[in-house]
Amino acid sequence: MTTLADVARAAGVSTMTVSNVLAGRTHKVSAATAQRVREAVETTGYVPSGAARALSRRRSRIVALVVNGDGSAMTSTHDARYVGELSRLLQARGYVSMMIPATDLQATVASLRSWNVEGAIVINTLGTQVERLLDAHAVPMLFSDNYAEIDGALTVRTADAEGGRLAAEHLLHRGHRSAIFLGPLRDVVSVDDERWRGFREAFEVAGVTASAPVGITQTTVASGVAAAARIAALDPLPTAVFCSADDLAAGLLRGLTAAGLRVPEDVSVIGFDGFDISQVTTPVLTTIGQDMSAKAEQSVALLLAALEDGVEVAAAKHPEPVPVRLIEGESVGPPAAR
Template sequence: MRVTLKDIADEAGVSMMTVSNVVNGKRARVSPETIERIQRIVAERGYVPSASARSLAAKSSRLIGLLVPAADEDSLMISPHNVAIVGQIERELRKGGYHLLLRGIAAPAEVAEALQSWSLDGAVLLGFLDEEIDRLTARAVGKVSLLAIDSYSANPLTTGVRSDDYTGALLAARHLLELGHREIVFAGPSFSDVGVVHERFAGFQAAFAEAGLSWRERLVSANTTHASGRELGRRLMSSHPSATAVFATADILAIGIMEGLAETGFSVPSDVSVLGFDDLDLSAYVTPKLTTIAQDIPRKAAIAVQLLLGTIEGKEHPVDPITLEVRLIERASTAAPR
């Protein structure tokens, strides 16, 4: 049976309030002997404080929701990049004494339900389109503090943190151009006039303008998955026979493209150079190792949690999103064209 606060108090011969104070670190008015006795009984009986009771006392749930899009009722849209973000966010929240609640969102109305029905102290939006974040209202959000990762939404209800997507794609295109490539395919999901992929496309084009070159449009739409990349790689050289390089907006997409190219008899980088974005761990495990744009995922998660908890605790926070630097990691998947 679960050991209660009353059980500890009865055995120690003190009030429940005294036990509660000792367990919660409020020990100024408790004698060292009593503290030692209570701690010994707590350890022997295996007492674990009730999280719900603590929440009621503190008027805080210590729960942070992580909301991610769900394609349907059965699956969450979590890319390898987002998986890495989730792990880092949980770690940072745990260090701060908070708990993470993962919730898939299949329809817009579910955002308000998730924010309000779980007594959340705050929530992180991960993987949502900017237009979806734009539609969030004060009524839907309530008093829950919100933070959006990798968002370009101007919604004043959210603060945020993101990587420098424009500069990342600029560095990627510069690298390929400096190697001598001119026929370069841009591969990524479809995009609107705002958002992560839009910024990467703008940075990619800017590199051509900077070099005084015109980019012959080779824009290929592909979902950010390995399967989509593999399919694209298999048909890439038949649809773009003069292409010598591909810039993919995500590592997992780039790795799929490399596999599809290999299956159709093309070699990376001898026939086609491939460059990704993220610098996930797996980019250094594939053959050839993937040249990519590195973003600092642990730092992104740490700043996201710092901003969110600061908002929850009433501290001042930046009005504008924080943008983190990126850098080119040159490996074996890019080389000069034949």
């Protein structure tokens, strides 16, 4: 492994001179010496230590991407796409991202200082968790898809309720009057609760009652498969199901088929996300698409404004929600005659 001393020997200078050039302190050396050092770095293949640069500059330029959950990070299509976009954008701004799965979120956030990170984007949290996390006084944090109404909390959201409304209006337009919602509902405002609220209220405006008769705790493919048997056993059978995530809807499609039901002839299904999985299901899933690139761009811009520009956190804590749109596939048809 090439060291700083190897570069110094190749350039015929001291290690201090090499350090000055690599740190950008070229005013301390001649232009010719700086050029010799750069050429020596290239010929020796020396890679400067990120940790050493951070210490010398007193900035690490590391942003933690904290994924709250059971430790099996990146199993969610949403989380994988979001983290990928965040990493790309942070790199373009000269930052390094550090992905940290958090089984104990409070302890993880409290330890962020020890990782020498400058800020954090925290994924999969509820509004009730934010105040305790902010009290840890670790580093500036942004909470994605969070509905906390707390001064000093940076949050970025998708237009979840609007997505639920779009799903309901599409089903109503196709003639459905017996639709249910499938997603994990909680006692606090969350992404899934907002999607359910928009869906429910749109049906109420039309004079129809939507329900959520099947309780689940996760938006995974496996949860959708398991829920299908319970939905197939409902009497009367609903004519349509709105799932709060595409992964969940994909599992539901598989489970309904296994139960002997056809989609959309017997039951129509609509999802939420617009990810690749919606395009490879049979039938192709009708879904509510969210713009992950836009959400990641908003997240990075808001956090770095707080880190770099001194923007008051409380002054810009809730930017406009990232818009959504209906993506028509093949999983929604007219209601079956009962």
